[in-house]
Amino acid sequence: MKDRSIHILNFVGLGFFEPAIRLAAGEETKKNLIALFKKVLLPVLAVGLFLILWHAGSSYLYNVEKDFKIETARIASGNSGVTTELERIETGESSINSLPSPVAVLGAFKTLLADHKEINLKKEAFALKVAPLNEKNLEFNRVNADKIKEGIAAKKKPIKYTGRPSFVDQIFTSLKTVFAGFFLALFLAVPIGVVLGLSSTLRSSFNWLIQIFKPVSPVVWFLLVYMIVKTFTLEYDGDVSFIISFIAVGLCAMWATLVNTTLGVSTVDKDYINVAKVLNLGVGQKVFKIILPSSFPLIFTGLRITVSVAWMVLIAIELLSQSPGLGTFVWEEFQNGANDSNAKIIAAMFVIGGIGFLLDKLMFTVQKFVTFTEEATT
Amino acid sequence: MEGLKELEEVRRSDNGLFEDKYMLDISQLTKIYPTPKGDYVVLDDLDLKVKHEEFISIIGHSGCGKSTLLTMIAGLNPISRGTIVANNQTIKGPGPDRGVIFQSPSLLPWMTAYDNVMLGVKQVFGHGTKKDRDDIVKYYLSKVGLEDAMYKKAKELSQGMQQRVGIARAFALKPKVLLLDEPFGMLDSLTRGELQDVLIEVWNQEKITAIMITHDVDESIFLADRVIMMTSGPRAKVGDILEIDFERPRLRKDVLEHPDYYKYREHLINFLEH
Incomplete structure (x- = not known):
């Protein structure tokens, strides 16, 4: 049982729990205590130190801005101005948008989750409300199937919830985009890489093109894809922003896999x-x-880089394409400039980082x- | 027209019957590597004939071109001049009629021992039934003493075990000529002895014409019917040939105790030291 769980943990890359399990089993107490200290306690301490520095930094920045505002008010309208300004800051009417503190970010997290629950309730209520109507539409489609085929009657579409997406919805949109982009990269880069790897003639023929396209930035890939996809989707009324963003993500991220496969x-x-x-x-x-099989280790190293790059460029690309994912969330919060916008942005940052880490572990x-x-590169 | 062709076929196979006294006929074989300083001649007009069911070993100093010779017979290395005729056919490239046992076992580490042997067997006995192929693979793997490790991944096997798979793979393809390129060079002396026994045991049953490169004087005496001594390179040739007249099947103990053993040994060592 113990060996099995250790094996599984190591396999999924959570090997730092190993000493804790061995300790619980009463094995070599001293050695495992040291290992536990090194692998678990020190990282926890590092996180703690980071939080302290962050807190200190954010309160310093807050005070600098606050002092500046009060000073400006004093110069403008004397001591009475200072009192009103202090009141306005207190009520949040005059917002101080500096680096949010860790506590504010935690608060933003809770707000976002509460918002998600609220939106879910709204969706459920909406679904209940439109259910009879949707059924009617389906019934209409069934009865008039022949007419629809002949083009006499128009097919009725089910009514969908069109309200604002919640933060969690946006995470899933981003994940969907990144996976679609990853598979696009996989199916493009691996076969091309194999062909190029097999033929030195082809390799040198395409070398220049690869070297030129490899360092192109995500923003430019997005624009390039937009130029092309726009023409193909003139009559398509589906989610074009999703198509554009996943293709751009795939093209941007495929190069590591291509080069490694070759x-x-x-x-x-x-x-x-x-x-x-x-x-x-x-x-x-x-x-x-x-x-x-013999190039699998290198191909997979490439694919891991591709996943990381895909997730990294996704935010920038979503921001441009207005695809309703995390990139758009961050950008809208920045434009919004509400009291807790900065805290929400930082919260999103941690979510993005955490998901990136999980994706890498998955790969x-x-x-x-x-x-x-066994010695796969870590 | 059709009849003429058939006649031609018959004549050729007749010729084969009369002339295949030699399994392998190497004549005026030359290998030149071009270098910036001019041509480097590794082998120069080398002649060698190997009879059916003969086991010969080739011994010589490092860098004398033994391995070059073997890779040329295998078809892995282009010939500069001269010809190699194996089983009445001038060789043009590699093929399963010449089995090779490499110095490193060269197994595919992500496959099991069974799959490594099956990869070749499928290629050579593609016409047979699945059961036949399965039998062949299992037969040879158990011959080399791996019946219990058949389904282990090659990377999990020790060097010695891997080379056993290499031996099974080579014999399972039923080649006309077996080429062994210092097959036991990377093993410790105990394992080496074991594997020599395994090799000679399988060989005694199959009697496949074999050419083995080795550094080891005792190994060459124990295994071979003739030992070919090559002169030091460049421009290496056959320097001397020693017939080993022990009866087969040979047992290591009998060979070591045979009065001629030290005579052979001295002959070889004398050649190598001068």
Whole structure:
């Protein structure tokens, strides 16, 4: 049981719990205490130190702005101005938008979650309200199926909730976009990488293009994709912003995988290639039985970088495309400039960081499943 | 027209019957590596004939071109001049008619021992039934003493076990010629002895014409019918040939106690030291 849980934890990249489990099992107390201190306590202390510095920094910045406002009021209208200004600050009428404190960010978190619950209730109420109408529409579609086919009658669409999305909805939109972008990158970069890796002629033919496109920034990718997709979606009334943002994310993030796949395929151990030659394996068998498996470690390192890059550029791209994800959330909060906007932005920052970390761990686990070397790069 | 072709076929196979006294005929083989300072001649007009069911070993100093010779026979290394005829066919490239056991086991580490052998067996016996192929793989893996480790991943096996899989893989393809490139060079001496026994045991049953490169004098005497001594490079040739006249099947103990053993050994060592 103990060994099994340790094995699983190590496998999913949570190996730092290992000493705690060993300690609970009463194994080598001193050694495991030291390990626990190193792996768990020190990181916790580092987080604590960070919070203290953050708090100190934010209250310093707050005071600087507050003093400035009061001073401005004193110069403008004397001591009475100072009292009214102090009152206005107290009530939040005159907002001080500096770096929010950790407590404010925690508060923003709670607000966001409460907001999510509220919106969920609204959605449920809405769904109940429109349910009969939607059923009627479906019934209409069923009865008039022939007419719709012939183009005489218009198909009635179900009525959907069109209110503001909650923070949690936006997280899921972002995840959807990043996964779609990741799979686009996967299906583009791996096959192209394999082909380029197999042929040195093709490799040198496309080298310049790859070198030029690789460092292009997400904003430019977005604009490029927008130019092209816009033309194709002139008559499409679906979610164009989603299409544009996932394609831009995919194109932006695929380069690490492309380069790594090419490298992995072009540097397969010569012994393996000799085996393929001696056995007279066909091209298909050579690629699928020998070349791909032996380049899996490098391909997966590339895919992990791709996921990280995809998540990183997603925020910028969503911000531009107005796709209702976290990027848009951050940008709207910034434009909004309410009292707790900054705190919400920082809250979103932690969510973005946390999800990025989880995505990387997920890829790490998948990588361990499919590659043959134990020493996968961490 | 059709009849003529058939006649041609018959004539060729007849010729084969009469002329295949030699399984492998190497004549005037030359290998030149071009370098910026001019051509570097590794092998120069090397001649060698190997009979059916003969086990020969090639011994010589490092860098004399032994491995070059073997890779050329395997078809992995282009020939500069001369010809190699294996089983009455001039070789043009690698093929499963010449099995190779490499110095490093060269197994695919992500596959099981079974799958490593099956990869080749599928290629050579693609026409047979699945059951046949399964039997072949299992037969050879148990021959080399791996019946219990068949389904282990190659990376989980020790070097010695991996090389056993290498031996099973080579024999399972039923090649006409077996090429061994210092197959036990990376093993410790105990494991090496074990694997020599495994190799000779399987070989005694299959009698596949074998050419083995080695550094080890005792190994070459124990395994081979003839030991080919190569002169030091560059421009290496066959320097001397020693016939080993022990009866087969050989047992290590009998060989070591044979009065001729030290005579052979001295002959080889003398050659290598001068």
